[in-house]
Amino acid sequence: MAWAVYTLIEDTAMPTVRAYDDGERFWREVAEPLSARALCNNVFVGVANRIRADASRDLLRFGVFDDGHVVLGALRTPPFRLNLADLGSGEHAISTLAAYLAEHDIGVPGFMGGDRLAERFAEAWCALRGRQRTPGHGHRQNLYQVTRVEHPSVAGAMRSPRAGERDLLVAWQIGFAEDAGLPATEREHAFVERLVDEGLADGTFACWEFDGIPVSTARLRRIVDVGARVAGVYTPPALRGHGYASALTAALSQKVLDSGAWCCLFADAANPLTNRIYQRIGYFKLASFADILFADA
Numbered sequence: 001m002a003w004a005v006y007t008l009i010e011d012t013a014m015p016t017v018r019a020y021d022d023g024e025r026f027w028r029e030v031a032e033p034l035s036a037r038a039l040c041n042n043v044f045v046g047v048a049n050r051i052r053a054d055a056s057r058d059l060l061r062f063g064v065f066d067d068g069h070v071v072l073g074a075l076r077t078p079p080f081r082l083n084l085a086d087l088g089s090g091e092h093a094i095s096t097l098a099a100y101l102a103e104h105d106i107g108v109p110g111f112m113g114g115d116r117l118a119e120r121f122a123e124a125w126c127a128l129r130g131r132q133r134t135p136g137h138g139h140r141q142n143l144y145q146v147t148r149v150e151h152p153s154v155a156g157a158m159r160s161p162r163a164g165e166r167d168l169l170v171a172w173q174i175g176f177a178e179d180a181g182l183p184a185t186e187r188e189h190a191f192v193e194r195l196v197d198e199g200l201a202d203g204t205f206a207c208w209e210f211d212g213i214p215v216s217t218a219r220l221r222r223i224v225d226v227g228a229r230v231a232g233v234y235t236p237p238a239l240r241g242h243g244y245a246s247a248l249t250a251a252l253s254q255k256v257l258d259s260g261a262w263c264c265l266f267a268d269a270a271n272p273l274t275n276r277i278y279q280r281i282g283y284f285k286l287a288s289f290a291d292i293l294f295a296d297a
Contacts, residue, residue, distance in 0.1 A: 014096065015064050015065065015066045015071065015072075015092070015093040015096040016064070016065050016066075016096070017062055017063070017064050017065075017096060017097055017100040018030075018062065018063045018064075018065065019060075019061070019062050019100075019104075020061040020062070020063070021055065021057075021059075021061070022055075023048075023051055023052040023053060023054055023055065023059075023061070024052050024053070026048065026052075026061040026063070027048055027049065027052050029063055029070065030048070030061070030062075030063035030070050030073045031044065031045055031048035031049065031073060031075075033069075033070050033087075034070065034073050034085050034086070034087060035224065035226075036087060037085075037086075037087050037088065038223055038224065038226055038227060039145065039223075039227060039262060039264060039286065040085075040114065040143065040286065040287055041073075041085035041086075042143075042221075042223045042227065042229050042264055043083055043112070043229075044073060044075055044083050044084075044085035045085070045223055045224060046221055046222065046223040046224070046229070047075060047077060047083065048061075048073075048075055049223075049224050051077060058078050059075075059076070059077055059078075060074070060075065060076035060082070060106065061074075061075055062074040062075070062097065062100070064090070064093040064096055064097050066092075066093060070087075071086060071087065071089065071090045071092075071093050072084070072085070072086045072090035072093040072094065072097060072117075073085045073086070074097055076108075079109075079183070079185035079186065079191070080186075081108075081109055081110035081111050081112050081291065081292070081293065082108050082110070082111040082112070083111070083112050083113065084111060084112070084113030084114075084117045084118070084121060085113070086114075086117060090117060091116055091117060091120045094117060094120040094121050094124055095120075095124045097121075098121060098124035098125045098128055099124075099128065101125075102125075102128040102129055108125065108294070109183075109293060109294060110183075110291070110292050110293035110294050111125075111290075111291075111292055112141075112289060112290065112291045112292070113289060113290065114287055114288070114289055114290075115140075115287075115288045115289065115290055118289070118290030118292065119290070122290075122292060139181065139268060139269070139270060139290075139291055140268075140269040140270070140288055140289065140290055140291070141266040141267065141268060141269060141288070141289040141290075141291055142266065142267050142268075142269045142275060142285050142287075142288055142289075143264060143265075143266055143285070143286045143287045143288070143289060144264060144265050144266070144267060144278050144279075144283035144284060144285055144286065145262060145263065145264045145283065145284060145286050146253050146257070146263050146264075146281070146282045146283045146284070147257070147262075147282070148257075148282050149250050149253050149254045149257065149281060149282045150250070150280065150281050150282045151247070151250045151251070151254070151281070152243050152246045152247055152250060152280070152281065154208075154242065154243040154244060154246065154247035155210055155211075155242075156208050156209050156210035156211075156215065156244065156247065157208070157209055157251075158206055158207070158208055158209075158247075158248055158251040158252065159206070159207055159208075159209050160203065160205070160206060160207070161200060161205050161206075161207055161214070161217075165207070165214060166196060166197075166200060168214065169196045169199075169200070169205060169217060170189070170192055170193055170196050172217050172234045172236065173192045173195060173196055173217075173232055173234065174187060174189065174192050175234055175236060176232050176233070176234040177192065179234070180268065183293055199219050204219050204220045204221070204222070205217060205218075205219050206218055206219070206220070206248060206251075206252055207248070208244045208245070208247055208248040208251075210242075210244065215235065215236075215239045215242070215244045216233070216234065216235040216239070216244035216245045216247075216248045217232070217233075217234055217235075217248070218230055218231070218232055218233040218234070218245070218248050218249060218252055219231050219232045220252060220255075220256065223261075225261070226261055226262065227256070227261045227262040227263065227264065228256045228261055228262075228263055228264075229263075229264050229265055229266070230249055230252050230253060230256075230263065230264075230265040231265065231266075233245050233248070233249055233265075245277070246277050246280070246281055249265070249277075249278070249281060250281045250282075253281070253282075253283075264286070265278065265283065266289070269288065
């Protein structure tokens with residue numbers, strides 16, 4: 001079955017939900033239209049594009065339509081949380097999506113989306129399922145964009161990872177996950193190994209090298225062919241305070257801008273240091289997002 005339709009009441013004027021097991025059709029009918037707002041929907045659009053040919057049964061792909069037009073998208077690739085995206089006015093469709101998920105007993109361990117969508121979904125979902133947010137497992141992220149990079153004066157240079165540095169990257173990405181307070185499933189060694197192997201295979205990891213050794217790492221997440229997100233920026237504690245992560249982020253961001261694409265990143269809203277660092281190299285805030293893990297996930 002390519003898709004199913006669900007409505008809250010028998011009224012064609014109400015939003016309807018379509019559930020997709022065909023990634024290409026999901027892209028055409030939901031993700032591609034939502035890519036008109038690709039920067040704010042960067043995670044959703046990037047993931048939807050990467051899994052267009054993936055027919056895994058545990059993937060969740062939904063579009064909510066109003067008068068034949070997509071107004072809200074939802075996507076989940078386990079173990080990650082449900083990602084919500086819209087064109088700027090999808091709040092009115094949230095209750096329809098939440099009701100569909102509850103009616104079909106579809107588990108949602110948590111969700112990520114812009115503050116507008118997140119607050120509405122949290123209210124609707126918790127009311128339907130009696131769930132509560134987990135203290136310490138819900139935080140806000142600031143979405144930043146850069147259009148002109150200010151390069152810090154830091155010794156060293158950016159380079160690609162070399163043969164034999166895989167285990168170092170795995171250890172550093174586990175360190176990043178721990179520092180970011182990501183759920184336990186996203187800190188597991190096997191899970192991080194898969195992410196690192198994917199990044200090494202597609203050439204999206206980078207390192208900052210000083211005095212012949214790697215001292216910081218980050219990864220680019222391409223958003224179709226229009227943009228990229230800098231992610232997983234990490235410097236081990238013993239090497240912090242020298243500006244390596246700032247220099248690497250600036251160099252990666254410049255690489256993206258030089259290609260003619262836009263460049264963005266997320267920063268933990270509760271970490272004033274990283275927010276200041278990104279602003280110093282030219283990033284400016286676009287929006288606020290909520291990343292929530294439910295208590296019984």
